[in-house]
Amino acid sequence: MIENSTYPVVTEIMKITDTAEGGGTYLLDVKILYEEGGEPEEDQYLSRANDPYGINPQIRQWLSENPNAPVHAYEPPPTATDEEIREAMPRLTARQLRLGLLKNGFTQANVEAVLNAMPAGADKEAALIEWEYATEYKRTHPLIAMVGAALGLVDEQIDAMWAAALSL
Incomplete structure (x- = not known):
């Protein structure tokens, strides 16, 4: 669990994927605990490097502490027929x-x-x-x-x- 004294709390980062935006902007599969005694919920979160809001500071702290965490390559969506x-x-x-x-x-x-x-x-x-x-x-x-x-x-x-x- 990421250190944090207020809710929501990021409890797990399951997957990090680069985005078309690049520049350290990632789409993450995360587990978030919204209240004490609750169950963490799986969600996706778009994290930008300089975003100081929401759970992003927790995510950015984790990323800085885990620089070798695997980042999956961005795959553009298929072209519509x-x-x-x-x-x-x-x-x-x-x-x-x-x-x-x-x-x-x-x-x-x-x-x-x-x-x-x-x-x-x-x-x-x-x-x-x-x-x-x-x-x-x-x-x-x-x-x-x-x-x-x-x-x-x-x-x-x-x-x-x-x-x-x-x-x-």
Whole structure:
């Protein structure tokens, strides 16, 4: 346990990992005791060299007393796939979607023509209902890809239009 007379108290430093920030900024896996008689809780803590607040002075004292403690290399997070990026895009309101299409030269009549050209059946009826009654749209909704492709748009163009429509 690290010497300290007030709570919280760092009871164990389990892992030290460098960060993209570098310069002695570490992400630590620690155990912290928040009150007398309690059980230490596992947590992560971001420690910067000159931070005088919270448990950081305890951590920095421990680091100075244990200069040979192993520091794990920083591993950047994996790059998100195009689908993951699209999944994370904010939803558009029906108004934003329609104005975004209009700003790019596509009218409601263009979209309705695509939907009306679908083969008769439940899929067509569902698409018409989605277009007419949805109050918001998700970038990854199948209707967006289908209408976009029918209008001659590739995913990257739809992404750019989507991002621009967010401010409408």
